[in-house]
Amino acid sequence: MNDDSLEVRQVTVRFGGLTALDGVSLTAPPNQVTGIIGPNGAGKTTLLNVLCGLVRPESGSARFAGRELLRLRPHQLAGLGIARTLQGVGLFGGLSVAENVMVGATCHARAGTWPALLGLLRSDRDERMLRARAMAALELVGVAEHADRMPGTLPYGVRKRVALARALASGPRLLLLDEPASGLSEQELGELGTLISALARDLTLVIIEHRMDLMMSACDSITVLDFGKVIAAGTPGQVQADPAVTAAYLGIAADGGEAGAGAAGAGEGGAGEDGGRPGGPGGPGPAGGGAR
Amino acid sequence: MTLARHLAAAAAAAVVIALISVQLGSYRDYQIAEVAAYVIAVAGLTVLIGLSGQISVGNGAFMALGAYATALLQLRVPWLPAHLGGWSIVVIFLISVVVTAAGGAVVGVAAARLRGPYLAGATLLLAVAFPAAVADRYAGVFGGDQGLGVTVTTPAALGPAFPPTRWLTWLTCAAALAGLVLLANLARSRVGRSWRALRDDEVAAALSGINVARLRVLAFVVSAASAGLGGSLLAVVSSIVSPGAYTLSLSIGLLTAAVIGGLGSLLGAVWGSLLLALIPGYLSNVATSHGGRLFGLPSGATSFVPIAAYGVVLIVVMLAFPSGIQGGLRRLFGPVAPVAAGPLARLARRGRRAPAGLPASRHGLAAARHRGSGPRGDDRRGQAGEPSRRSGRRHARTRDTHQRQSEHQEEGTR
Numbered sequence: 001m002n003d004d005s006l007e008v009r010q011v012t013v014r015f016g017g018l019t020a021l022d023g024v025s026l027t028a029p030p031n032q033v034t035g036i037i038g039p040n041g042a043g044k045t046t047l048l049n050v051l052c053g054l055v056r057p058e059s060g061s062a063r064f065a066g067r068e069l070l071r072l073r074p075h076q077l078a079g080l081g082i083a084r085t086l087q088g089v090g091l092f093g094g095l096s097v098a099e100n101v102m103v104g105a106t107c108h109a110r111a112g113t114w115p116a117l118l119g120l121l122r123s124d125r126d127e128r129m130l131r132a133r134a135m136a137a138l139e140l141v142g143v144a145e146h147a148d149r150m151p152g153t154l155p156y157g158v159r160k161r162v163a164l165a166r167a168l169a170s171g172p173r174l175l176l177l178d179e180p181a182s183g184l185s186e187q188e189l190g191e192l193g194t195l196i197s198a199l200a201r202d203l204t205l206v207i208i209e210h211r212m213d214l215m216m217s218a219c220d221s222i223t224v225l226d227f228g229k230v231i232a233a234g235t236p237g238q239v240q241a242d243p244a245v246t247a248a249y250l251g252i253a254a255d256g257g258e259a260g261a262g263a264a265g266a267g268e269g270g271a272g273e274d275g276g277r278p279g280g281p282g283g284p285g286p287a288g289g290g291a292r
Numbered sequence: 293m294t295l296a297r298h299l300a301a302a303a304a305a306a307v308v309i310a311l312i313s314v315q316l317g318s319y320r321d322y323q324i325a326e327v328a329a330y331v332i333a334v335a336g337l338t339v340l341i342g343l344s345g346q347i348s349v350g351n352g353a354f355m356a357l358g359a360y361a362t363a364l365l366q367l368r369v370p371w372l373p374a375h376l377g378g379w380s381i382v383v384i385f386l387i388s389v390v391v392t393a394a395g396g397a398v399v400g401v402a403a404a405r406l407r408g409p410y411l412a413g414a415t416l417l418l419a420v421a422f423p424a425a426v427a428d429r430y431a432g433v434f435g436g437d438q439g440l441g442v443t444v445t446t447p448a449a450l451g452p453a454f455p456p457t458r459w460l461t462w463l464t465c466a467a468a469l470a471g472l473v474l475l476a477n478l479a480r481s482r483v484g485r486s487w488r489a490l491r492d493d494e495v496a497a498a499l500s501g502i503n504v505a506r507l508r509v510l511a512f513v514v515s516a517a518s519a520g521l522g523g524s525l526l527a528v529v530s531s532i533v534s535p536g537a538y539t540l541s542l543s544i545g546l547l548t549a550a551v552i553g554g555l556g557s558l559l560g561a562v563w564g565s566l567l568l569a570l571i572p573g574y575l576s577n578v579a580t581s582h583g584g585r586l587f588g589l590p591s592g593a594t595s596f597v598p599i600a601a602y603g604v605v606l607i608v609v610m611l612a613f614p615s616g617i618q619g620g621l622r623r624l625f626g627p628v629a630p631v632a633a634g635p636l637a638r639l640a641r642r643g644r645r646a647p648a649g650l651p652a653s654r655h656g657l658a659a660a661r662h663r664g665s666g667p668r669g670d671d672r673r674g675q676a677g678e679p680s681r682r683s684g685r686r687h688a689r690t691r692d693t694h695q696r697q698s699e700h701q702e703e704g705t706r
Contacts, residue, residue, distance in 0.1 A: 052499060078501025086499070092492035095485065102482075103489045107501035109482050113510065116481035117474055119295030123481055127294075130482065170501060 004030040004065050004081075004173045004204050011050055011060030011070075013043070013228075020046045021057070022228040028174075033196060033205045035219035035236075037212070039248055042225040044208045045087060048176050052077060052084055064174050064204075078107040083172035087179045089159045091151040097162050098147040101134035104166035108133060137169040138162070141195065157188045164195075174204045181211040193218050216240065224248065298476045302469040309465045318457040322529065323569065325461045328468040329525035330565035334549045335475050335558050336518020341547075342556020343484055344511035345491030346403070347411050350418030351519040352543030354392050357422070358520030359527035359538065361388035363440035364433070381444055381528065385467055388524040389517045396516020400509035419543035427535040439534025442527045464525045471521050476558055478514065487511055488556075519546075552609055554616025563617040567605070575601045 006028040013021040021043045028034035036044050049055040051062055053074045062069045064082060077084075083104070091100050111126040138144040141161040151159050160180065167175060180196075181189055189211060196218045199205060209215050215222060216236045224232040224239055226248040232239050239245055313321050337351050365372060365384045372380045399418065403411055427434040434440065446459040478484055490497035490504050498504050527533045545568050553564025575598035582594075589597070613620030 054495065074495070074498035075501050075503045077499070084499050086496055090493055090496040092489045092496065094488050094492050099485055100489075103485060103497065103502065104500045106482065106486065111482070113478075113483055116483045117478050119298060119473075119477035119481075121293070121295075123477075124293045124295075127482065166500065 006034075006051075006062070006064045006174055006204055006206065008047070008051070008062045009060055011047070011062065012058045013046055013050060013055060014058055020228050021050065023060070024225065024228070024230055026223045026230065026233065028204055028206050030204045031200060031202070032220040033200045033207060033218050035215045035222040036206065036208045036225060037210070037215055037222055037239075038225035038231075039251070041227075042248075043228040044225055045178055046228075047225070048084060048178055048206075048208065051176060052082075078104075078170045078172075081171070081173035082176070083167035083170045083174070084176040085163050085167045085178055085180060087182070089151070089156070089163050091159055091163055091166070093150070093152055095151075096147070097138070097143070097149050097151060097154070098131065098134050100151060100162060101137050101166045101169045102127075102130045104137070104169035105130045105133040105171075107170050133169050133171075134165070137165040140168060141165045142191075156183050157185065160184065168199075172203060175199065175206070177205070177207045177209075179209055180207065181209050181214050184211075189214055294480050295473075295477060298473045298480075301476075302473045306466065306469055310462065313458050313461045313465075318455055321455070321457040321461045323573075325457070325464040325529045326526070327565050327569045328461070328464040329522050329529055330546070330549065330569055331522075331562050332468040332471040332525065333519045333522025334546050334553065334565050334568070335472055335561035336515040336522070337546050338550040338553065338555055338557065338561045338564075339475055339479060339487075339518070340511050340515035341550060342554075343479060343487040343491065344508060345487075346508060346511060347408070348415040348512070348515060349412050349547060350399075350415035350422075350543055351515065351546050352538050352540065353418040353422035354395060354516040354519035355523030355526065355542065355546075356533075356535075356538035357395050357516075358388045358392045358523030359533040360423075360427075360434060360440070360523075361391045361520070362524040362527045363442050363533040366442060367440060381463070382467075385521060385524050389520050392520025392523070393513050393517035395520075396513040397509060399516065400512025403512065404505055404508055416540075416543075419540045423535045423538040435534070437535060439532050439536075442531050442533060444528045444531075460529060464529060467521060467525055471518055472558055475514070475518065479558065483507070483510070548606065552606060552616060554613075554618030554620075557616065557618040560616050560618030567609075567617075571605055572598055572602050 008024060008026050011021050011024045012019070024043070024047060026034070026036070036047065038044050046055060050057050050060075051069060053069070053072050053076070057070060060070070064080065067080065069077070069080075069082075072080075092103065095103065109126050109130060111120070111123040115123040115126075135144060135147065138147055141164050143158050143161045143165065146154055146158060146162070151162060154162070160183070164177070164180065167177075177196075181192055184192060193214055196205065196207070200220075207215070207219065219236055221234060222232075222236055222239045223230055224242070224245050231244045231248055232242040234242075309324065313324060316324070333351060333355055337348060340351075341347050362384050365387055366380075372383060399415070403414055406414055427439075428436060431437075444456075444460060444463065446454055446456050450459065486497065486502045486507050489500065490502055490507060494504050523538070526537070530537065549564030549568040550561060551564070552567055553562070554560030579594055579598050609617065613623075615623075
């Protein structure tokens with residue numbers, strides 16, 4: 001339909017001696033949901049941070065709609081039609097819900113600083129337009145009735161939706177979601193799945209998530225990371241059947257070793273809602289600091 | 293619309309001030325003019341700290357810059373008054389503001405990478421170095437300790453009997469109100485919202501398309517320009533610009549007034565400035581009216597009573613209204629507004645947080661976990677819409693715990 005595909009090629013990131021991403025490549029085609037999974041510390045969020053200009057990679061390239069992203073600064077992405085949600089919520093605590101989402105629509109503002117300083121009508125018109133965009137985004141995710149509340153007074157699930165609305169308010173063509181389902185109830189999870197499928201009709205979607213039930217049903221393709229490397233990629237069915245994936249989730253080396261006794265079945269279940277690596281106690285994993 | 297509202301408020305204030313100034317004697321008029329000079333400087337600082345989340349302990353230096361610019365323009369550019377007559381002072385104000393705005397841009401760029409206490413330290417240096425050291429070193433230009441004179445002529449149209457101090461009051465109040473209208477426009481606009489957004493979460497703000505670096509510098513420019521206007525006004529009010537008037541304690545006083553008034557609130561800047569300008573004078577009047585003896589203290593010690601009492605007033609206000617006078621008024625009389633909700637606590641947190649895009653250190657995480665419900669608890673409570681105070685507080689606390697947990701996740705993983 002269009003050329004809005006995200007192409008990541010051979011991205012390598014090192015933090016000191018730790019290789020967080022090691023030659024990662026993946027393609028997210030337009031109008032599809034591309035999932036990225038992997039145990040904690042696999043480098044999923046680091047990959048998103050690279051795409052958003054928060055982390056400079058040592059090498060590699062990432063192109064969206066043919067445009068190189070890795071030399072851009074974070075605030076330039078919104079103008080290119082790229083939006084991202086943060087792990088957790090990341091809302092502005094001192095701004096109302098509507099204002100939070102209006103901030104997300106900032107890239108559509110036309111009036112600059114001078115009209116704002118002088119209080120010109122142009123600035124007022126701009127504000128009305130931003131507010132309308134924000135309300136439309138809140139409507140879309142179904143939390144418009146909370147527009148004038150402060151984020152701190154809302155339940156977690158609602159705040160997650162507001163964060164999603166903030167990302168949508170910019171009218172993105174590429175949407176990067178970092179753990180959109182963490183902390184949601186079963187019912188909310190189902191609603192999120194429906195919303196994701198609806199969104200994917202119009203844009204390119206990349207999702208990082210631990211909730212396997214969501215990923216298996218919502219994603220068109222899944223890339224699996226472990227220790228900064230792509231260990232599998234394909235349809236949800238293919239990935240699920242891949243022994244390397246099971247091994248990674250069970251915390252054993254792919255070429256042998258033994259699984260931690262209590263970890264059986266974690267691979268296909270809701271692996272680690274708390275984000276904990278379900279591997280055995282001796283499972284080798286990078287420390288929290290390197291997990292990004 | 294926004295502009296009309298702000299202009300209407302300013303016009304109402306102008307009418308009230310004009311009516312009051314006609315009633316009062318020249319000393320009170322002079323005091324109003326002095327407060328007007330402080331108000332605009334404090335308003336600029338409260339925007340910087342309360343909205344953009346940056347701190348400056350050096351805005352007294354910007355006031356000095358504005359004041360010296362005003363004096364030097366009047367002394368060294370004689371064709372300005374010659375061509376413009378009595379209105380030249382307005383042009384001089386404008387140029388002085390532009391000069392200090394440029395100074396603010398330089399400091400803002402230099403400070404762009406500093407946060408919290410480091411930024412405070414760097415700006416403190418400004419306050420220490422600028423007026424005193426520079427004026428002393430280049431005494432030929434700046435007049436040394438003696439300083440430079442500034443004159444204002446009352447327009448002839450007002451008649452020969454018009455008291456000069458009343459004109460001074462009208463002039464300074466008009467200038468301060470104009471500045472406040474511009475600041476209010478900015479605070480209510482997208483710029484103000486973007487400031488508050490980056491204050492709360494820089495990474496999320498950047499990902500929302502906000503140019504964080506540019507806006508942080510802009511906040512410094514605005515704050516410096518306001519301080520510059522305040523300095524210009526103070527120069528004409530006191531009719532002299534000397535290093536002794538722009539000391540470190542002025543900078544600290546501005547900061548005090550902004551915090552006491554309520555960070556992020558322009559009305560709060562007015563309350564804070566009133567306190568800053570009037571309380572010490574009032575207290576020392578009380579002391580002297582008792583013949584220099586209070587509580588049976590020796591006369592040497594009595595001179596310190598006003599200072600001590602001033603400190604007590606500040607402490608009491610902060611205990612009664614942790615989010616400043618304006619925050620307290622809002623809590624008492626109106627819906628809780630988000631603007632002034634504990635930016636100080638947020639500022640404190642900022643210092644501990646790991647820089648954006650870097651892994652939070654274990655140390656920082658542990659510190660965050662052990663932080664009590666102290667400043668942050670207040671912070672949240674201020675934001676909650678609390679219908680009934682008591683139950684609202686309890687809810688706020690449970691909510692708090694949730695929020696804290698989720699925030700820790702964020703801090704740890706980002």
